[in-house]
Amino acid sequence: MSYPTPDHDHILKAPYRDAVYEPAEDTFLLLDALEGDASLLTSLLPRVCLEIGSGSGCALTFLSTLLGPKNAVYMATDINALCTHATLETGKRALTQIDPIRTDLVHGLRLGNPGMVDILLFNPPYVPTDPSEVGSHGIEASWAGGKEGREVLDRLLPLIHRLLSPKGIFYLVAVEENRPEDIASILQAHGVVARRKTGPEALSIWRYSKIPL
Ligand SMILES: C[S@@+](CC[C@H](N)C(=O)[O-])C[C@H]1O[C@@H](n2cnc3c(N)ncnc32)[C@H](O)[C@@H]1O
Structure with missing residues (x-):
């Protein structure tokens, strides 16, 4: 079964245009990975789904289409305030209620201990840049990843195991740089990592879970 790409036309207009990351090859690779795992994801009966750095909200809304908008709680964070508005709107257009929060990674979220997140998505700012470019709250935050493109992601990695529920799954977009x-060996210290897909491109999707799937 194939699922439609969520309607995100609004991000091509003011105030989102040039301020919110437009879904691109990396986003669509993540959508492909989620679609490929559709039966696994539905069989988990996830209750809480969270996308960090949701941008347009396309990936999380796609996940909601796949799981059923009413079948889980959909939460999103982004450092860019316009992304939280864009995410809300993308969700609405697909009849999904998304609760977006403007924050750094998962700061301020009470996600329980052990974690409550059943499905976690992150397509981070992965482009290697000068470290001084990291930390913007605007469109630069979409790509500026600092040293090895890892500076934002590296702050999240130590939190993953604690964020996820026992059956939780984390999907991550990465590039060769x-x-x-x-990254896989850091995550492997706590669980199981699979490389979902690579192509001729340098992009790949990594899937982490606490238990073998
Ligand atoms: C590569 S874009 C991905 C956008 C969207 N998830 C997609 O796949 O199309 C990275 C997103 O992460 C957000 N971001 C960057 N740093 C962040 C941080 N520290 N906390 C939360 N979001 C962040 C950016 O604003 C941007 O929306």
Whole structure:
């Protein structure tokens, strides 16, 4: 079964245009990975789904279409305030209620201990840049990843195991410059990592879970 790409036309207009990341090849690769795992994801009966750095909200809304908008709680964070508005609107257009929060990664979210997140998505700012470019709250935050494109992601990695519920799954977008094998070995210390898909491109999707799936 194939699922439609969520309607996100609004981000091509003011105030979102040039301020919110427009879904691109990386986003669509993530959508493909989610679609490929559709039966696994539905069989988990996830209750809480969270996308960090939701941008347009396309990936989380796609996940809601796949799981059923009413079948889970959909939460999103982004450092860019316009992204939280864009995410809300993308969700609405697909009849999904998304609760977006403007924050740094998962700061301020009470996600329980052990974690409550059943499905976690992150397509981080992965482009290697000068470290001084990291930390913007505008469109630069979409790509500026600092050293090896890892500076934002590296702050999240130590939190993943604690964020996820026992059956939780984390999907991560990476590029070769991020040294994804190193990311995998950091995550592997706590669970199971699978490389979902690579192509001729440097992009890949990594899937982490506490238990073998
Ligand atoms: C590559 S874009 C991905 C956008 C969207 N998830 C997609 O797949 O199309 C990265 C997103 O992460 C957000 N972001 C960057 N740093 C962040 C941080 N520290 N906390 C939360 N979001 C952040 C950016 O504003 C941007 O929306």
